[in-house]
Amino acid sequence: MDQENLDAIVNAIVKELTALGIQPSPVVPADQTHTLPISESRPVETQLDSNPISAVALGSDLIIDLNDPTTQAARRQPGVHQPIDPEGLSALMDTTTARIGAGRAGVRLRTASLLLFQSDLAVTQDALYRDVDAKILAEFNLFQVQTQVTGGKQEYLLRPDLGRRLSAEARHIITKRCVKSPNIQVCVGDGLSAAAIDANLRKIMPVIQSGCQTAKLSLGTPFFIQYCRVGVMNDIGDLLKPDVLILLIGERPGLGRAESMSAYMAYRPASGQNDADREVICNIFDGGGTNPLEAGAYALQLAQKMIKKQSSGVKSRLMET
Numbered sequence: 439m440d441q442e443n444l445d446a447i448v449n450a451i452v453k454e455l456t457a458l459g460i461q462p463s464p465v466v467p468a469d470q471t472h473t474l475p476i477s478e479s480r481p482v483e484t485q486l487d488s489n490p491i492s493a494v495a496l497g498s499d500l501i502i503d504l505n506d507p508t509t510q511a512a513r514r515q516p517g518v519h520q521p522i523d524p525e526g527l528s529a530l531m532d533t534t535t536a537r538i539g540a541g542r543a544g545v546r547l548r549t550a551s552l553l554l555f556q557s558d559l560a561v562t563q564d565a566l567y568r569d570v571d572a573k574i575l576a577e578f579n580l581f582q583v584q585t586q587v588t589g590g591k592q593e594y595l596l597r598p599d600l601g602r603r604l605s606a607e608a609r610h611i612i613t614k615r616c617v618k619s620p621n622i623q624v625c626v627g628d629g630l631s632a633a634a635i636d637a638n639l640r641k642i643m644p645v646i647q648s649g650c651q652t653a654k655l656s657l658g659t660p661f662f663i664q665y666c667r668v669g670v671m672n673d674i675g676d677l678l679k680p681d682v683l684i685l686l687i688g689e690r691p692g693l694g695r696a697e698s699m700s701a702y703m704a705y706r707p708a709s710g711q712n713d714a715d716r717e718v719i720c721n722i723f724d725g726g727g728t729n730p731l732e733a734g735a736y737a738l739q740l741a742q743k744m745i746k747k748q749s750s751g752v753k754s755r756l757m758e759t
């Protein structure tokens with residue numbers, strides 16, 4: 439294609455974008471805009487327009503630049519066209535993380551809403567598909583074992599049953615390396631979000647460790663389980679026979695919310711137990727969830743209660759009535 443044809447195509451696209459209300463930005467040398475990350479390639483004030491796209495026309499060099507839709511300011515930008523009460527709408531939007539006030543384009547989502555949705559979904563998928571940071575596991579001397587999932591994350595997602603059972607190798611390693619019958623056994627599992635473990639482990643682990651010391655509870659040898667589901671607690675219980683097992687595990691990520699962790703707990707876990715025998719401290723994350731430091735302290739309190747009542751889950755609740 440010669441330069442003339444190329445220019446004609448570019449001009450036609452620019453014309454179309456302009457007709458859609460997308461203003462070409464001032465000319466920026468192509469080498470500068472190409473090297474800058476999207477969010478930095480335009481001044482901040484222009485990033486906050488309600489229009490998520492801008493076009494930079496450079497003769498034959500057209501760059502379509504997307505503003506970052508995930509910034510707080512962009513999320514809080516009301517999308518409703520000419521709202522009757524703009525202040526009321528903004529106030530309402532400030533009360534929730536739900537996607538309200540997004541407006542619409544005809545019967546469809548506005549481009550800004552679609553881009554935000556896609557960005558948030560990417561955060562969720564990253565959390566689900568990547569592995570927990572090995573550095574963090576090393577910091578807490580966690581050795582790694584695996585469940586019966588052998589076909590990677592895809593199999594993990596499709597076969598929850600395999601994620602509930604330890605592999606034969608894992609059983610062997612755990613039996614060899616771990617202290618038996620501790621008061622408290624802590625295990626860490628990737629579950630459905632590696633980001634959750636990365637975000638919270640450094641905060642919650644020291645609280646549990648020092649809490650055990652203060653309460654004079656013996657702490658077992660902690661370890662990490664890859665491709666882990668909650669039901670694996672039974673296998674661990676059969677092998678190590680702790681009074682209380684605390685499994686720190688990544689929760690199913692919400693849209694754009696990936697760092698939420700749970701602590702599933704059971705008194706004397708063993709084959710045959712189910713979720714009715716367990717407790718969960720959920721939504722552990724900084725900035726809006728259960729703070730991981732508080733969650734650690736609460737987990738320990740709950741463990742002491744389980745030991746005192748010699749039960750957990752529904753049975754324990756029934757004893758209270």
Ligand code: B12
Binds near residue numbers: 667669687698720721
């Ligand atoms: C997915 C889910 C479910 C699914 C689980 C199906 C499955 N096989 O994955 C279904 C719809 C069955 C479910 C049911 C219930 N759930 Co639910 N669930 C969740 C959710 C959205 C994600 C859990 C997760 O990511 N787990 C981690 C992965 C790796 O675990 P997994 O091994 O794949 O799946 C196991 C756990 O999810 C566990 N589980 C799920 N919910 C609950 C609740 C309790 C109390 C326990 C002990 C275990 C448990 O059951 C699965 C099978 O073992 C959370 C929300 C959150 N923020 O965590 C709520 C959540 C954990 N559930 C909750 C509740 C209350 C329940 C129910 C008691 C609701 C009811 N009244 O019937 C039931 C009981 C579940 C049971 N298993 O006995 C609450 C717990 C609140 C609390 N602190 O007690 C949460 C936090 C939702 C909420 N915000 O209210 N749940």
